[in-house]
Amino acid sequence: MWDPAVYHRFGNERSRPFFDLLARVDADEPRAVADLGCGSGELTATLAARWPGARVTGLDSSPEMIGKARSLDAPVEYAVADLRDWRPAADTDVVVTNAALQWVPGHRELIRRWAAALPPGARFAMQVPGNFDAPSHRALRDIARGEQYRAAIGEIVREAPVDDASGYAALLTDAGAAVDAWETTYVHLLPEAGREHPVLRWMEGTALRPVRAALDDTRWACLRTELGARLAAEYPARNGFVAFPFRRIFVVATIA
Numbered sequence: 001m002w003d004p005a006v007y008h009r010f011g012n013e014r015s016r017p018f019f020d021l022l023a024r025v026d027a028d029e030p031r032a033v034a035d036l037g038c039g040s041g042e043l044t045a046t047l048a049a050r051w052p053g054a055r056v057t058g059l060d061s062s063p064e065m066i067g068k069a070r071s072l073d074a075p076v077e078y079a080v081a082d083l084r085d086w087r088p089a090a091d092t093d094v095v096v097t098n099a100a101l102q103w104v105p106g107h108r109e110l111i112r113r114w115a116a117a118l119p120p121g122a123r124f125a126m127q128v129p130g131n132f133d134a135p136s137h138r139a140l141r142d143i144a145r146g147e148q149y150r151a152a153i154g155e156i157v158r159e160a161p162v163d164d165a166s167g168y169a170a171l172l173t174d175a176g177a178a179v180d181a182w183e184t185t186y187v188h189l190l191p192e193a194g195r196e197h198p199v200l201r202w203m204e205g206t207a208l209r210p211v212r213a214a215l216d217d218t219r220w221a222c223l224r225t226e227l228g229a230r231l232a233a234e235y236p237a238r239n240g241f242v243a244f245p246f247r248r249i250f251v252v253a254t255i256a
């Protein structure tokens with residue numbers, strides 16, 4: 001289950017890639033704009049502000065996230081839906097999907113299908129994290145392989161579920177699109193906050209969410225302690241902050 005409050009612990013750091021992505025989308029007056037995996041809707045609302053003439057929709061499979069999004073009262077139609085079932089309308093001129101496709105096995109096939117169905121000139125803009133080989137994720141994978149966790153979370157803690165930017169660029173140029181693809185490593189300076197390691201608090205908002213759901217309270221507490229110790233060794237604090245490098249993958253495609 002997604003928890004909007006935990007996800008928003010590091011709101012500025014999490015929203016910056018969205019704005020860096022959208023800065024490369026040069027659509028002028030799109031008729032319809034879709035945000036797939038829109039989360040709690042604050043970022044979708046900025047799409048409605050940028051393109052006031054567009055019909056903006058946001059969909060997310062989490063009722064908690066969509067509940068929060070609707071409470072914003074922005075001019076956006078929000079829906080609880082699985083993005084795997086989404087089909088572009090004939091007037092969908094912009095599709096945005098930020099930090100969502102890494103959760104969707106088979107998303108490469110979806111991208112191919114959307115690229116084939118979008119109207120000529122439409123923009124498809126995506127961002128996914130590319131940090132699955134970072135020390136944080138390697139530590140989680142090591143721990144998940146341990147005897148006491150393997151059965152419950154061995155399958156949940158995944159090897160990289162995404163391609164690099166070149167992989168998505170190839171997929172979309174194969175579909176005839178003009179592609180702008182890049183990668184950025186942000187160095188987030190996370191403030192120390194009490195006894196809890198800030199990277200652990202970050203991971204609780206995303207990668208650890210399915211892990212928490214699969215473990216009982218005792219094993220979850222053990223895993224947090226073990227992972228916290230590993231993270232403290234990998235990401236030491238300096239001057240009150242922990243430097244947390246975070247690679248992200250961006251693609252903006254213009255459909256032929």
Ligand SMILES: C[S@@+](CC[C@H](N)C(=O)[O-])C[C@H]1O[C@@H](n2cnc3c(N)ncnc32)[C@H](O)[C@@H]1O
Binds near residue numbers: 081206
């Ligand atoms: C990390 S959050 C990103 C939210 C938002 N796009 C942002 O940038 O803040 C990932 C979102 O993807 C949604 N999600 C994951 N799998 C999905 C699916 N199959 N269909 C729709 N939404 C999905 C989750 O519910 C979650 O809200």
